[in-house]
Amino acid sequence: MKKIIELKQVYKDYPQAGNLQTVLHGIDLDVVSGEFVAIVGPSGNGKSTLLNLLTGIDHPSRGEVIVNGAALQKLSNEKLTRWRGANVGIVFQFFQLLPTLNLLQNTVLPMDFLGKLPKRQRQQRAMQLLEQVGLADAADRLPSQVSGGQQQRAAIARALANDPPLIVADEPTGNLDAATADAVFELFAHLRDQGKTLVMVTHNAALADAASRKLEIHSGRIHADTPTRVG
Ligand SMILES: Nc1ncnc2c1ncn2[C@@H]1O[C@H](COP(=O)(O)OP(=O)(O)OP(=O)(O)O)[C@@H](O)[C@H]1O
Numbered sequence: 001m002k003k004i005i006e007l008k009q010v011y012k013d014y015p016q017a018g019n020l021q022t023v024l025h026g027i028d029l030d031v032v033s034g035e036f037v038a039i040v041g042p043s044g045n046g047k048s049t050l051l052n053l054l055t056g057i058d059h060p061s062r063g064e065v066i067v068n069g070a071a072l073q074k075l076s077n078e079k080l081t082r083w084r085g086a087n088v089g090i091v092f093q094f095f096q097l098l099p100t101l102n103l104l105q106n107t108v109l110p111m112d113f114l115g116k117l118p119k120r121q122r123q124q125r126a127m128q129l130l131e132q133v134g135l136a137d138a139a140d141r142l143p144s145q146v147s148g149g150q151q152q153r154a155a156i157a158r159a160l161a162n163d164p165p166l167i168v169a170d171e172p173t174g175n176l177d178a179a180t181a182d183a184v185f186e187l188f189a190h191l192r193d194q195g196k197t198l199v200m201v202t203h204n205a206a207l208a209d210a211a212s213r214k215l216e217i218h219s220g221r222i223h224a225d226t227p228t229r230v231g
Pocket residue numbers: 014015023041042043044045046047048049050
């Protein structure tokens with residue numbers, strides 16, 4: 001199986017009141033293609049920091065992060081931004097759709113950024129993705145004109161726009177009520193069945209149970225790494 005994520009002795013320090021606070025302590029982690037990894041653990045223990053290293057939004061203080069064959073620290077900012085656009089779909093807790101663009105335009109945006117598909121195909125693909133997440137009827141609405149659950153489903157469509165091999169999500173149901181969270185959960189389960197690699201931080205027990213592997217992070221260390229029933 002192809003390794004899609006490799007972390008080697010990864011440390012992250014942040015300046016804190018004149019000192020350095022070590023938030024991640026020598027993380028070693030391999031994830032192979034097609035795994036669905038749930039990251040769980042108490043607040044403030046380094047989960048989001050770890051995700052930010054996987055997407056290259058942040059860099060480790062020491063150690064190496066290799067994702068889909070790219071050693072992220074070695075890429076210039078420009079190359080990294082382009083690499084991210086092609087390789088990772090990111091889903092945040094607070095959706096982060098652009099407020100002045102409608103859902104279709106938000107979904108087209110990552111494809112505009114890569115500029116690989118002709119314009120008309122970008123529109124068609126965005127529409128298909130919105131259909132997949134059940135939002136065909138809301139394509140021309142602004143994020144403020146739809147519910148939180150619909151915004152999150154649009155954010156998932158946007159994350160899939162460039163067909164990235166890896167989806168990274170930080171508490172994607174954290175801001176949703178239970179019924180809406182279930183709909184988002186179904187989408188992730190579907191992505192898992194399509195063979196996408198998913199890494200997500202979640203406090204949602206159903207989502208964590210749908211994962212093939214559960215990583216528990218405590219005090220910046222992998223406290224437990226267990227296959228789940230699904231895996
Ligand atoms: N940019 C930053 N500068 C300084 N300290 C930071 C920064 N980002 C995170 N931290 C600190 O690193 C620690 C871990 O934060 P992180 O957000 O990774 O935790 P978490 O496990 O994701 O928490 P939560 O579940 O609440 O989101 C915290 O003590 C936080 O204050």
